[in-house]
Amino acid sequence: MEGSNKKKLSFSERIKNAPKSKWIKFGIMAVLCLLFVYWSDYYLVLILIPIFFDSYILxxxxxxxxxxSKNPTFRKVMDWVDAIVFALAVAYVVTTFFFQNYQIPSSSLEKTLLVGDFLCVSKVSFGARSPMTPLSFPLAQHTLPFFNTKSYIEKPQIEYKRLKGTGQVKRSDIVVFNYPSGDTVALHKQNQDYYALCKEYGRDVVWSNKREFGDIVYRPVDRRENYVKRCVGLPGEFIELKDDDIYINDNKIARPKNMQLYYYIQTDGTAISKKLFTELGISEEDYVKIGFYSTKELITNNPNTVIPDSIYRDLGFEVKDGGNVGNIHTRVSLTQEMVDILKSKPFVWKIITQNSYYKKMGKLTGHKIEQDFVYPLTYNLHCQFGDFPKLWIPKSGATIKFDTDVDYKVAAYERCIKNYEHNDFKYEDGKVYINGQPVDSYTFIYDYYFMMGDNRDNSADSRAWGFVPEDHIVGRPMFIWLSLDKDKGWFSGKIRWNRLFTSAIKD
Structure with missing residues (x-):
């Protein structure tokens, strides 16, 4: 009878009979909705206010x-369904507009951020993006676990919009972003860049050999893999690398404190122990890459070859009394602090960067040791390790002229114009056509950024795959809430306690 009488209550009676606690709850939810609309300009959210009003009051x-229901099983099941749906809805809102968990999967930012660090990423720092692919399963980036199927429906796609944030991307900020080259993926080679695969094997081979490469799929911007790197180049700047140093508009900028490079370590013949490398913080992944050679074997592949002492010195190595040239550890990932520690060891004679060794060896032999995958890949550009040719970073509202070096400009900026800003782009007989019209210039819509890892010689970054458009920016890591060392067991130091709840904002 009570439920039947309640249904017959008038509108005014329902309002009058609503408990004060319900009015307070409704008021809180209404205010939150209004604040969210003020922040986001999503007026559609206002439809929730009448829903809350009916749920709490009417x-x-x-x-x-x-x-x-009189069926207790049904009530229990539906209580669980209600709780799960509510939790997923909250997770969707929180991870879309406020915060997201991110785990460091690779060593590209070591020793600044380590493999196994779990980060709390703030989307408010740079302003959250509106949901670009709204029909997606919360907490799954692009693939549903266990089912191995897409976690999203591609349509509809909502136009990119960034909400108000507390700041903008600045130089040296560590940034989480969607991997730009992840727009196309070979499903059997998801950990490899599709465009690098096409360069190495040929596009026809990648598309036809499904046994090796799998299906080729396209992913929307916000469903692409999340990467984390350091922003080193800002929109409108010229960036260049020379001898492991970054130059912005021809001015050298400071290196990050924990930047790593590959080094060659010359010793008196002593093999550096794994224990010492572990104490320095070198992971198992990095340790297995380390080579140990006689200096002569490294240079000639024949330890019996007689080499003038001047050759060793030209390469940067020491020659001791009696012609002793010792042994060499190669590909050792070190920060400057680690280098200083090793230099204090009496058995260590010399430490030089791998890039320096390659360049000196190239001068001696006349054969440069160069990188194969240098952006733009289609230009087949080569440069020596530790270098990167000067490149202009596109800026919103800035115009590029197709008057000189057109081949290079097309290779460098076609992807921005075509893939990121969604224009039809063709280059035929030395002439650029955009949306079917011949043009001699183009004005960019988005800002772009140049991202690099602190582990300079072991990082796939903008030097290989190019710029990060502003609509790919996800957020800024704020703190490390968990850190697990994959090389150790649970009872032998797996949890890095000294990193828990420490700042992820590192210079």
Whole structure:
């Protein structure tokens, strides 16, 4: 009878009979909705206010109809369904607009951020993006675990919009972003860049050999893999690398404190122990890459070859009394602090960067040791390790002229114009056509950024795959809430306690 009488109550009676606690709850939810609309300009969210009003005050609709069921099993199941749906809805809102968990999967930022660091990433720092692919499963980036199927429906796609944030991307910020080259993926080689695969094997081979490469799929911007790197180049700047140093507009900028390079370590013949490398913080992944050679074997592949002492010195190595040239550890990932520690060891004679060794060896032999995958890949550009040719970073509202070096400009900026800013782009007979019209210039819509890892010689970054458009920016890591060392067991130091709840904002 009570439920029947309640249904017959008038509008004014329902308002009058609503408990004060319900009014308080409704008021809180309404204010939160209004604040969210003010922040986001999503006026559609206002539709939630009448829904909350009915749920808390009027109760015209039976939002919790199952609670009146006489079947206890049904009530229990529906209580769980209600809790799960609510949790997923909250997770969707929180991870879309406020915060997201991110785990460091690779060593490209070591020793600044380590493999196994779990980060709390703030999307408010740079302003959250509106949901570009709204029909997606919360907490799954692009693939549903266990089912191995897409976690999203591609349509509809909502136009990119960034909400108000507390700041903008600045130089040296560590940034989480969607991997730009992840727009196309070979499913059997998801950990490899599709465009690098096409360069290495040929596009026809990648598309036709499904046994090796799998299906080739396209992913929307916000469903691409999340990467984390350091922003080193800002929109409108010229960036260049020379001898492991970054130059912005021809001015050298400071290196990050924990930047790593590959080094060659010359010793008196002593093999540096794994224990010492572990004490320095070198992971198992990095340790297995380390080579140990006689200096002569490294240079000639024949330890019996007689080499003038001047050759060793030209390469940067020491020659001791009696012609002793010792042994060499190669590809050792070190920060400057680690280098200083090793230099203090009496058995260590010389430490030089791998890039320096390659360049000196190239001068001696006349054969440069160069990188194969240098952006733009289609230009087949080569440069020596530790270098990167000067490149202009596109800026919103800035115009590029196709008057000189057109081949290079097309290779460098076609992807921005075509893939990121969604224009039809063709280059034929030395002439650029955009949206079917011949043009001699183009004005960019987005800002772009140049991202690099601190582990300079072991990082796939903008030097290989190019710029990060502003619509790919996800957020800024704020703190490390968990850190697990994959080389250790649970009872032998797996949890890095000294990193828990420490700042992820590192220079």
């Amino acid at each position: 109760k015209y609709f039976p939002w919790a109809f199952w609670k009146k």
